[in-house]
Amino acid sequence: MVITCATYTSLAQCEAIEMQEYDFTLHNRSNRTIPVKPAPVIVIEGLFALYDADLCDMMSLKIYVDTASDIRFIRRMQRDITERDRSVVSVVSQYLETCARCTSNSSNRPSATPTSLFRMALMARRSI
DSSP: OOOOHHHHHHHHTTOOEEEEEEETTTTEEEEEEEEEOOOSSOOOOSTTTTTOHHHHHHOSOOOEEEOOHHHHHHHHHHHHHHHSOOOHHHHHHHHHHSTHHHIIIIITGGGGOOTTOOEEEOOOOTTO
16 A cells, blocks of 8 residues: 555544555556544554655654665565565566666665664574
C-alpha cells in the first residue's frame, strides 16, 4: 500500500480505511482492498516507509533496519519461494531485470536519514 499523509491522518484520528491489497503474482497493487481499523499504534513498514518527508514529520518514532544486501536477497528468495510459490529462476530474474535490485540497493537509502533514526545491525541467522 502506498500510505499518504491523508491515510495516516485518518488512522491517527481513529477512522477506518480501505487498504489496497498488493498482488504478488502481478508485482503490483490490485483493485481489492482490506479494511483497516485504527489502533493506538500505527506501524508503517516497507522500502519507502520513511521516504516521504511530510509523512515522516507526522511520525513520533522512526526506525530503519539496515541489513546487508546479500542477506536481503537471501531472505527475499526464501520468502518468495516458500510463501509465494515462485521458482528460483523467477525470483532471480525479477531481481536482476526489474527495479527490485535498484530499490534494494539505492533508492530507499534516502529514507535512512531522518534525525530520529535508530540504526540496528542485524546478525544473519546461521540457518540461512
